[in-house]
Amino acid sequence: MRQIFIAFIFVFLFPVSVHAFVPVAAEAAILIDQNTGNVLFAQNEHQQMFPAGLTKMLTALVVLDYLDPQQVIVVGSEIHSVPAGAITSGHQVGENITVHNLLRGLMIRNGNDSGVILALNAIRAERNNDAVPLVNAIQIFSDLMNQKAADLGALGTNFVNPNGLHHEDHYTTAYDLALISQAFMQNDLLNEIARTVEFTGNGLYGYLGNPNDHGNVIEHTWVDTNELILDGNFRYEFATGIRSGSTPQASDNVAAAAEQDGIQLIAIVLNSPDPTRWQDARVMFEYGFATWEYFDILQIDEYIDTIFVTNAMLGGPTTLEVLASEYFTILLNQEQLAALQRTVIFYDELLSTAENMQTAYEPPYFIRLLGSDEPEETLGLTALMAPIAENTPLGRIIYTLDGETVFDGEIRAATAIEERSLDSDMDFYIALFSNAIFSASALPFWLGAGGLIIGIIGVSIAISERRRSKRSWYGGGKKRYD
DSSP: OOOEEEEEOOOOOSOOOSOOOOOOOOOOOEEEETOOOOOOEHHHHSBBBBBBGGGHHHHHHHHHTTTTTTEEEEGGGGGGGSSSSSSOOOOOOOOOEEEHHHHHHHHHHHHHHHEEEEEEHHHHHHTTTTTTHHHHHHHHHHHHHHHHHHHTOOOTTTTTSSOOOTTTBBBBOHHHHHHHHHHHHHHHHHHHHHTTEEEEEEEETTTHHHHHHGOOOOEEEEEOOOOTTSSSSSSSEOOOOOOOEEEEETTEEEEEEEETEEEEEEEEESTTTTTTHHHHHHHHHHHHHHOOEEEEOTTTTOOEEEEEEBBOOOOSEEEEEEEEEEEEEEOOOOOHHHOOOOEEEEGGGGBBOOHHHHHHOOOOOEEETTOOOSSSSEOOOOOSSBBBOTTEEEEEEEETTTTTTEEEEEEEESOOBBOOOOHHHHHHHHHHHHHHHHSGGGHHHHHHHHHHHHHHHHHHHHHHHHHHHHHHHHHHSOOOOO
16 A cells, blocks of 8 residues: 655654653652643652552442442441451441442542442442352452453553552552553542542432432541642642552552643652652652643644645646644643654545656655744655545644654645546636637737728728729710710
């Protein structure tokens, strides 16, 4: 298959690396753009680590695949499986509580009992079997968590429980937790919970059904342990959640989100003993907000370039403006902006195959430096084949950064180019002849022709009069005989 690649290269001026110097004490850390998942800073991001309570983000995502937030759960003896000393939300056997509020207990209070309740009921719903034993349910739920992680691209994760209590086979990476956090914050319900500093209410708070249909409702008060969103020494004004976690083996961890001037970032800090985990997250956020900004790279209807068109109707345009069909904005630093590459690819079926194209047209495309319209080097030659309707998709415009595609959008025709035909050729020449005859430029010709005709007529009249005069003279001198 023949393809023509026309590249607009924003020349590489600097090497691009996510391993810029950011002074964090954590054993592993990462900073990503929440919207795209692009890595902005990383340190040992693929190192195997224990996540502790950060596990619960994935628990919440899996639960919402199988349980409705408005569903009411009756708490059972599964809460007794939580080991002594572990953080709990204070649930009681027989308590009636919505899935939404169990998720609040899971994420705000960091309740391990909330996690067990949710996991058990999610599997019973998934299997449509209310008799699934807790041990079996935890194993099945863990498998679902690992599958969910893999679906998100978190391939270095293996979880064996829904709450993050320590187990040697329960591990992940900073990179994987960043992907999980991104998915977590993209869920509106979980995003709202992540931002909640404190919850006070009963188990049916926010329930849309009739509370009188359910008994044994308990009041709860849960306060988040994420110091970045609490009033205190480590509060960060731009923080928007998510959650912290600690075990003796994992040390102190935090998955944090922050937003400033439309930029949304996620920071993962692993094995950074208090209070450095809060400081590490803040340092990464401040680095991100100071270094990166959103650039509007491409606007809808933006002019890309002009391309030649063969087989165009005589008298009509033979060049076509190419426009962007989509909008493209991206979070970049200045080095990455300078390293961005743009490539235009036209669809094969629209390309001209004229053999004389090389001599008939000048090359329309060039390498261009960012911010400059001056041609640097001819890249090649191509043309499209008429007919082309207005807004016809012409091909793709692709942006790459460090060899990876960051945008792939469509380009289209700004106007229509009609096809040349016998009828159109005849119309063209008739119109050309008509325009030539009746145009202002033809006035001297008409005046000259008119003068010539008048002259010829005058001469003809003069000759005719002379002949008539001669006949009269000869006729008058003859003598008439009867």
